[in-house]
Amino acid sequence: MSKNIWSKMAEVDRRVLYWVMFIALAIPFISPIGLPVPVTETTKAVYDKVETLGPKNIALFSIAGGVSAWPEIAPSMVAVMRHLVKREVKIVVWGFFVDQDITLDMILTNVPELKTKYKYGEDWVYMGYIAGAETAVAQLASDVHAVFKADKYGTTIDKLPLMQRVKTAKDIDLVLTVDTGSYILYYIRHWNVGKGVPVAEIGIAMQADMIVYYPVNLVGVMIGVRGGAEYEKLIGRLADGTVRMDAINVSHILFIIAIVLANIGFIMVRRMKK
Amino acid sequence: MPYPTDPLLLSGAWASVILTLMVYSYVLFKETPLFRFAEHTYISASLAISVIVSYGTLEKNAFIPLSKGDLTYLIPVVLGVLLYTLPFRQVRWVSRYPLAFVVGVGTGLAIRGAVHAQMVAQVLAAITLPKAPQPIDWFNFFFSLIAFLTSTSYFIFTREHVGLLKIPTKLGRYMIMLALGSYFGNTILFRMAMLSGRVEEILKVFKIIPWP
Numbered sequence: 232m233s234k235n236i237w238s239k240m241a242e243v244d245r246r247v248l249y250w251v252m253f254i255a256l257a258i259p260f261i262s263p264i265g266l267p268v269p270v271t272e273t274t275k276a277v278y279d280k281v282e283t284l285g286p287k288n289i290a291l292f293s294i295a296g297g298v299s300a301w302p303e304i305a306p307s308m309v310a311v312m313r314h315l316v317k318r319e320v321k322i323v324v325w326g327f328f329v330d331q332d333i334t335l336d337m338i339l340t341n342v343p344e345l346k347t348k349y350k351y352g353e354d355w356v357y358m359g360y361i362a363g364a365e366t367a368v369a370q371l372a373s374d375v376h377a378v379f380k381a382d383k384y385g386t387t388i389d390k391l392p393l394m395q396r397v398k399t400a401k402d403i404d405l406v407l408t409v410d411t412g413s414y415i416l417y418y419i420r421h422w423n424v425g426k427g428v429p430v431a432e433i434g435i436a437m438q439a440d441m442i443v444y445y446p447v448n449l450v451g452v453m454i455g456v457r458g459g460a461e462y463e464k465l466i467g468r469l470a471d472g473t474v475r476m477d478a479i480n481v482s483h484i485l486f487i488i489a490i491v492l493a494n495i496g497f498i499m500v501r502r503m504k505k
Numbered sequence: 506m507p508y509p510t511d512p513l514l515l516s517g518a519w520a521s522v523i524l525t526l527m528v529y530s531y532v533l534f535k536e537t538p539l540f541r542f543a544e545h546t547y548i549s550a551s552l553a554i555s556v557i558v559s560y561g562t563l564e565k566n567a568f569i570p571l572s573k574g575d576l577t578y579l580i581p582v583v584l585g586v587l588l589y590t591l592p593f594r595q596v597r598w599v600s601r602y603p604l605a606f607v608v609g610v611g612t613g614l615a616i617r618g619a620v621h622a623q624m625v626a627q628v629l630a631a632i633t634l635p636k637a638p639q640p641i642d643w644f645n646f647f648f649s650l651i652a653f654l655t656s657t658s659y660f661i662f663t664r665e666h667v668g669l670l671k672i673p674t675k676l677g678r679y680m681i682m683l684a685l686g687s688y689f690g691n692t693i694l695f696r697m698a699m700l701s702g703r704v705e706e707i708l709k710v711f712k713i714i715p716w717p
Contacts, residue, residue, distance in 0.1 A: 249532045256697075256704045260714050302702020303695055329558040362562050369614050380565075420618025424626075436694035440687065443649075447626040456698045478701040479694070486693065 237503065240496030248489060255485055259477035266480045268473065273442045274461040276451030277431045280405060281311070286319040288404040289397060294326030295414035298333050300435060306459025306472025307433040308334070308409055309341040314466050316344045321393055323403070325358040325379075327367070327414060332360075332383075334409075341470075352391045359383030368417035372400040372426055400426040405450070409433045415441060419448045433458065508716045522710045525703045652680040 284290060292312070296304050315322055322345075324335065335357060339345055349355050358379050361367045371378050375397055381387045388394045396402055400422045408418050408430065415432045422428040429450045432441060436455040453462060456479055459472030509515050527543035570578045584603040591600040631653045635642035658670065659677030666674040708714045 246533060249529075252700070253529075253533065253704065256701050257708060257713075260705050260708050300699075302700075302705075303698040329555050360558055360562060362559070362566075365614050366610055369617075416622075419622045420615065424618040424621045436691040436698065437688065439691050439694075440684075444627060445622065446630045448622050455695060456701075475698070475701050475705065478704065479697050482697040482701065483694070486697075 237496045237499035240492050241500050242496070243489070243493070252482060252485060255481050256478045259481055260474065263474060264477045264481070266477055268457065268460045268464065268476050270461045270464060271454075271457075273452045273454065274458050275465065277311070277407075277453055278314070278451075278462060278465045280429060280431060280450045281314050281318060281320070284315075284318055284320045284404055286321070289321040289323060289393070289402060290315055290405045290407060291403045292322055292324045293406060293408040293410075293414065293418070294324065294328060294331040294334055296334070296409045296411035296435070297328045298330045300411045301334070301337070302475070303435045303455045304409055304411070304433055304459075305337060306456055306470060306475065307453045307462060308338055308459075309470065310459055310462035310466060310468070310472065311407060311433060311453070312338050312342045312345070313468060314462070316342055316348065317466070319354075320404075321396075322349075322355040323358065323393065323397055324355065325361060325371075326409075327361055327364065329360060352386070353393055356391050356393050357383045358394075364414075365417040365421075368414065369421040369425075372421040372428075374399060375402075400428045403428055406430045407433060410438065411435050415449075419445055423448045508712060518706075518710050522707050525707065529703075651676070652683075656680045656684075 281290075292315075312322075326334075328334070345355060359382060361371070361378060363370070367378065375394070376388055379388055379394075382391060382394075403422075406418050406422055406428055408414055410432055411434070415430070415434065415438065418430045423430045430448065431450040432438065432452045434441060434452055434454060436457075438452065439454045442449055442452045453459065456472050456475050460476040461472075463469050463472050509518065524543045524546065527537075527539040528547075530537050531540040567578050567582050571582070584606060587599050587603045589600075590596045631650055635646050638646075655673045655677035657677070658673040659666075659681065661670065661674070664670060705714070709716055
């Protein structure tokens with residue numbers, strides 16, 4: 232009988248685990264728990280950098296993540312954009328993902344000040360999609376106007392007052408790259424190392440160790456939902472990231488319990504076989 | 506914001522939830538025709554968006570300048586077309602030229618910044634003493650320095666890992682395993698965030714939690 236219990240613990244049907252996970256994740260959304268989310272140094276560093284910027288500065292908001300990664304990166308994107316708008320920083324947006332228009336729509340919905348407070352062309356611009364990955368990032372660092380002849384909506388670049396101030400990477404005061412892949416490396420190689428532009432990342436959890444590998448080159452890294460929740464706390468406007476962190480914390484607790492139980496079961500089964 | 510009443514927005518939200526449940530039917534139940542349908546819908550929709558955006562890019566960056574008489578754009582266009590010889594065995598060799606061009610440019614660009622960012626800066630960061638050090642900073646400094654040296658030593662293949670090299674290379678292997686374990690943990694974290702996003706969407710559409 233006892234052997235059966237250990238065996239069952241070691242070999243729980245994955246469908247059972249998924250069901251438990253699915254239900255457990257729903258509970259914090261229905262009834263938020265409010266688990267604490269301390270602010271990490273890497274997120275604080277991004278916040279502090281944005282705090283140094285003002286109406287005379289220009290930030291580049293580079294979208295290199297798809298709609299599929301919204302649950303992870305959207306809270307950070309929205310929080311940072313809100314902060315930039317609050318600081319009245321000029322914003323240039325471009326990106327490398329084919330579905331980035333939908334992402335920008337989501338940001339515009341959540342940060343309506345970009346439409347009401349900001350004037351398009353003077354305070355912010357959207358240059359659209361660029362193909363070419365690292366080649367494009369390198370070329371943009373040297374000559375933005377060689378890559379873009381017009382913005383996303385067809386207005387030629389010479390008719391966009393903000394873009395008259397942005398000719399090369401050196402005209403940008405901070406790069407914020409929303410990244411689910413390798414674009415952060417491209418910006419480090421060609422914008423930071425090449426031109427000395429400060430680079431910060433809004434990344435997914437797998438990029439959590441980026442700051443460890445590139446402490447010299449990166450201002451800071453916002454790590455997934457947690458980064459978003461921390462940033463929401465810093466700007467004093469709690470939103471999706473904070474709510475979602477509860478669900479993620481619950482999922483981690485469940486994962487740890489599952490790992491512990493499975494290992495106990497595995498060890499006990501092996502011991503009994505001996 | 507109230508629950509959407511716009512039919513387009515509402516149908517989009519319901520479609521997203523139904524497709525999510527179809528996909529999750531695979532892990533929560535078993536592989537079903539519903540899962541297959543959702544899978545094919547997702548792939549075809551992604552492909553459709555890619556084709557439209559790619560054509561728009563080609564039009565903006567190649568066709569329009571070419572139509573205005575700027576013939577320099579003919580070179581990348583021809584190189585791009587040559588890639589399509591790949592499926593044809595007799596002329597497949599032609600596709601190597603544009604590929605060689607792309608790989609050459611990519612490698613050259615990557616190396617330009619990589620030496621500093623991925624080698625020099627990282628070595629400097631590894632040997633730089635912590636500023637305003639607390640005991641934990643010293644621990645982190647020595648731990649990462651030892652991890653850096655031992656995991657690098659693991660990749661010494663010109664000498665057998667015995668004698669003086671035995672302990673550092675073995676320690677290096679454990680350090681690499683630690684790093685990979687941490688990376689895997691972060692991957693799980695990412696998947697959980699994705700799952701939480703879908704759960705949230707389902708709860709919103711079923712009016713269990715308020716619409717944002």
